[in-house]
Amino acid sequence: MNNYRPFAGMTPAVKVIIIINVIIFLLINTVGQKLNLDLVNILGMHLPQSPDFKIYQYITHMFTQQGLAHLFFNMFAVFMFGRILESVWGTKRFVIYYFVTGLGAAALHSLVSWYGVHNMQEQFYAFQSTPEPGLLAEFVRAHVSNPKFVSYAMQIVDQWNQYPSNTQFAQMGEEIFKNIIQAYQNTPTIGASGAVFGILLAFGMLFPNTELFLMFIPIPIKAKYFVLLYGAAELFFGLQNSVGDNVAHFAHLGGMLFGFFLILYWRKHSKRFY
Template identity: 40%
Template sequence: MFNFTPVVRVLLLINVLVFLVTNDAIIDQFGLHSFLSDQFNPIQLLTHMFLHGGFNHILSNMIGLIVFGPMLEQFWGPRRFTFFYFFCGFGSALLFSAVNYFEMHDVYEAIQAYRANPSFESFSAFIDQHAGSYYDRLVPFIEQFKKFPNDSKTIQDSIAIANKIFTNQVDEPMVGASGAVFGVIMGFGLLFPNTELFLLFLPIPIKAKYLVIMYGGYELYSGIYRAQSDNVAHFAHIGGMLFAFILIKYWGSQRKTFY
């Protein structure tokens, strides 16, 4: 059914084996943390690519790898394909980390402003903007704060909650091969743009170049207008596609150099 080329086979095997032994402690240690986190370690720029948060997560990534990866490996050869895969993975991690740094810096600045002038109104505004998936758990406290806006203990608790929100977000690791796989999808679309693909959710064939445009547009929109409940690292996906585009265009330009 699938043509498992050597590098694709090894990447698939490593990802599956790592998934089978993965637990929360491994994800905390080897998932990619924010540059602002005390848990950040440079090795996480590599190790996060082999960790996944659940069965559906690894399934979707490995399907993308085995569908689009073999043709690229056959076209480039194992060494160039391996370099391409990890280049896209590193690139996705760097773009994600850069965006995350600015987002977390904004949260930190908001906390500093709240500490300087705590009130129910400013706490409510902070929560609306930065609480994300923690919002529902804070509803009882918000209601209590609204009833007793001048209570000193409640104000101190609100400051502690704001600090906790920052800590939880900055220490939340990003995992998955998605960045590298999205790079592979982009590479496939650039090199084989008119190849027709059949997708599970579309009854008609679609050319690879249009699939890449659809994926890229969706990820860009979702990254900019991300819902509070959305825990997908869209900018990691965009980073993988962007670095794939850059590398393929660079390799293409080298062919035009004569000696």
Template identity: 40%
Template structure:
């Protein structure tokens, strides 16, 4: 298994620890008080509810409702997040994850506001928007139950980033018996979420939050693509490839000047000849990688051919 990059690994650890702590505190009674529900404290409440706090727009994405909920979110984060982070770099990846998670929370807040207004207006047709806060104050206990938890909005944004970065990569998705391109996989998921959001069935899933994360992610990626020098592109996305090129340079330098040791006269010539042949092949491989990296800087990763991608991947495994 490939090494999990720093941000993806830390996000997995934080989410799992938060879930274990939530589960432990929920089942333990303290002296003089009942169990503590961390999902109620750090989950995202409706902004007109008494328990709403601004920090919940960040903390809610690290809380989960069940073992199944956290398992599927963390599996998707591990599978797609480590690839996207390796291409983008840690700073850009973390900014994208948090920004899309916050955006998903705001979409959920907007959806809850519309639901609240339509429900109240159906009972009181003459109600104005200015009167909603007063109604919300009287319904505070009920509105406090409108709580959203989970990393799904940010994870769906990571899924979108993978599909937009590697649109033609083929994925095997159960139960589909044939591989499907990443771009179609993302479109199918987005379509399912849109259909579910429009459905009148209440399944307690924040479908609009999922779509919100993808919408924010889409516009972020489009902005970064149209402004290559803005944001985290140079220090983030290119960092992976710059580090790869630097390792190539260091390896070639060691091969050229670093071979030492005592040799017998009979083997000296053959060893030197092998070193020269090895260094020549290394320089040729390095020249190819340099051309590929220059192409990425000019036209982006998607401009590479399948053979160029294979060459870059093989070189990263050797170094």
């Protein structure tokens, strides 16, 4: 047991990334809970429209994982693929790549989310101009997955249809609109997934013909095809924008997109891009 080295085979930056993520995960689920301190809200990335927004969250959200499965799968990917990239590129270039893809993912996610908030506000203004129970019902179904809240809102819609001249229902509808928009704005985004998808993209570009064996695919698949399939899936689900889908699909795409252009830049401006 004296020769046991838990971090054997890890490259320096990968080791530090995993350690930081594990420490923050433990703080969230121990100290944070005991002190009733919402570290996810403090460290997670908020939209600029949110009163909880802080500029440092663009960095801290990348090291914040709340659930054990979330932590494990992200860090497993960093360990499996990140150490190979760091060995090829060197620590400095790998760290640059990790932060560029992570911040790029955050930027694209923020832009898409800002557009989403803008559309929600436009729908709210339309409702204020012409309050109708149908508009309220449509908005709730499009943006709310909580069954209790949906049931509450639909009860108001039903009562409003029965008593259309009662102006109190329009006021209640406005409050529902505001609550949904505020909840959307104030929900933090956490996780290293943007940088992780950047790592997957880089691995696919550097080692395109390497065969991967995945749990959910019973046959080996080349890295380049795996990356293309994953990217296509993220684009599809991102455009679907399904109610209750809490995955930041465009953040994943942002990590891949910024990683792609950074690798192209290195290839063009370096004798050996790595």
